[in-house]
Amino acid sequence: MILCSGEALIDMLPRHTANGERAFAPYAGGAVFNTSIALGRLGVSTGFYSGLSTDLFGELLTDALSAANVDSSMAARSDKPTTLAFVTLTHGQASYVFYDENSAGRMLSAEDLPTLDAAVSTLFFGGISLVVEPCARAYEALMMREKDRRVIMLDPNIRQGFIVDEAAYRDRIGHMMAASDIVKVSDEDLAWLTGHDDLQRGAADLLNKGTKLICVTEGAEGVTGYSAGQTVRVPANKVAVVDTVGAGDTFNAGFLAALSDAGVLSKAEIANLQADTIEAALSLGARAAAVTVSRAGANPPTRAELG
Secondary structure, three states, X not given: OEEEEOOOEEEEEEEEOOOOOEEEEEEEEOXXXXXXXXXXXXXXXXXXXXXXXXXXXXXXXXXXXXXXXXXXXXXXXXXXXXXXXXXXEEOOEEEEEEXXXXXXXXXXXXXXXXXXXXXXXXXXXXXXXXXXXXXXXXHHHHXXXXXXXXXXXXXXXXXXXXXXXXXXXXXXXXXXXXXXXXXEEEHHHHHHHHOOOOHHHHHHHHHHOOXXXXXXXXXXXXXXXXXXXXXXXXXOOOOOOOXXXXXXXXXXXXXXXXXXXXXXXXXXXXXXXXXXXXXXXXXXXXXXXXXXXXXXXXXXXXXXXXX
């Protein structure tokens, strides 16, 4: 099982009523939540861990997880409210305003961490859940508790406008990247994290700190995987883009699904991946993301849709 650990929230997506009035429609979302849904749709054994509310929006989230065959039994349930994210789109690019104070997800603490059995081979972390307290400390604690026993993948998915204490965030995310076997970043994230616009140099910085594989996405330019002694580039799939909501999250799922298919989700295997295995994982991630950007919202494909 791949356990996705991070935020689940409601994306309030822009719509118009029949009378032409501006409106927002609620959709289950959140970066890590989206990755779990995408993995479930790809037929991978998947679990989801977060703080989930018992309110009506929390039920919407758990119903969506169940529909994708994602196990949410390890989540910490409470009557605190669900996080809401109001989304605006400019030329297909999404921007967000979050309502997150005292939410079920944000108030997750280290006391709420799940006990994991041997069925969990891999943990995935990322998103805004690594920015805000106290949940960021909880996810960091879970990673550090499990990093020597299970494969760890991290996607920081940095939203600079959400970071209040940059020094504290950089310290946490640096610590977590060094503890991760796989780190996925956009080219913009990599430059912000390392100070290097040169992707190979930035990736080398992260590899030198302990990460085994760095995946750098460049939107329409494709994605490159960097490991010790190997660089593997895969072009993006050309599609008509409707919007980019959930694209990176879906890439993460496709990438992990391919590694699961190949039977290499172990610490030893990830440390010694062959170029063809990396290429296959990057390719499935890119293909899955291409489907997501071709339709509105975070609506990742099923395995059947990918052929």
